[in-house]
Amino acid sequence: MVLPTQAPLTGAELFKRQCGTCHTTNAADPPRQGPTLAGVFDRKAGSVEGFRYSPGFAKADFSWDEAHLDAWLTNPQAVIPGAIMPYRQPKPDLRAALIGYLKELK
Numbered sequence: 001m002v003l004p005t006q007a008p009l010t011g012a013e014l015f016k017r018q019c020g021t022c023h024t025t026n027a028a029d030p031p032r033q034g035p036t037l038a039g040v041f042d043r044k045a046g047s048v049e050g051f052r053y054s055p056g057f058a059k060a061d062f063s064w065d066e067a068h069l070d071a072w073l074t075n076p077q078a079v080i081p082g083a084i085m086p087y088r089q090p091k092p093d094l095r096a097a098l099i100g101y102l103k104e105l106k
Contacts, residue, residue: 011101014094018087025105034085040064041103045080056082069099 009017015025024031027038035048043064046057060080062068068079073095076085089095 008093009097011097011099011104014098015101018089019098022085022087037102038105040105041069054080054082054084056080064102066099066103069102070095073098 015023019037022033023035023037025036025038027036029036031048031051035051035053041064045060045062045064045068046053057080064072070092072079072085073087073089075088076083089098
């Protein structure tokens with residue numbers, strides 16, 4: 001008997017399961033353990049008003065694009081030393097799905 005294959009999760013589903021505990025996607029929501037990710041794509045790193053970032057973000061001189069998000073999701077501390085984010089996603093296809101979803105957020 002062959003079991004049916006499960007459809008891959010969408011970026012929104014992955015976000016809800018893997019990121020939604022710490023981050024919101026609505027700019028009007030209060031921050032959680034991490035800042036809101038509404039409008040994150042092309043936003044300067046460490047710039048959400050009212051969110052208290054770890055010290056490494058003060059030195060971050062870039063905006064979130066595909067390359068930075070991919071590196072961040074792979075190993076946050078390699079992108080911003082001292083960053084407080086325990087999540088890592090080793091699978092390129094899942095990172096791509098999450099980044100695609102983050103690009104859609106306004």
